[in-house]
Amino acid sequence: MSDYEVGYGKPPRKSQFKPGQSGNPKGRPRGRKSFSTILVAELSERLIVKEGGKTRRMTKMEAVVKQLVSKALKGDPRTLAELLRQIKMHLPDETGDDAHALPASESDLALLEDLIRRSTRKNAGGDHADRGE
Template sequence: MPDTYDIGYGKPPKSGQWKKGQSGNPKGRPKTRSDLMKDAAAILSEPVAARTPDGRTVSLDGYEAAYLALCKKGLKGHVPSLIKAINIMLEVQPEMDARENQDKQRREEILARLEKMGVDVSGSRRVSADTS
């Protein structure tokens, strides 16, 4: 390379070139929406200490504490919070019912297998029938 360096298109001055080991994108690629959602889910699943009305401290997941705060705000008269809490309940309830039914079916299948093996499960059936 000659001692003189021509500056022009595609040939920036040496002072403006990247230093060896320096990144051209120091902040990195912007986070995608799914990364942000994973981060939010991780934060909301962390335990939070909350006080009950009788003064005891209980540990709740972050999303449970947030939903509880939303419900309390709605019950104090903040209508948008009450509407949002009801909408969340209506969205989540069918999934919870489906999960409960799935668990009940799994329990029944296990009890049926145990009966085939000759294990007495008469007391177990009564308990699972009472929980429905």
């Protein structure tokens, strides 16, 4: 026998992993895609959407964003809250130091500011503001 001492962090040589042997043999198989990879691929696929009587090709992600904005503009409060959360996450703040921000035109920003202003005014007035009471 050799002078190898078995103890904490030093298992017996016969039970150690052999070179090239995995520590998790039943783990994720090679080539298996992660959830995020599959999600990005799915959202990147293009589909045909009818919009205002015209057909357009857009990615599924673009279609989801369009639907989110459309529902928010129709007054769905949960959708509006989610849209505002997404805007905060993805559009630059006024200091312009958000490195991960998406580019937005001046008209886009003005539209969003107006939407935020109207929604905060609506929330400040309570539920009666909608019904004219």
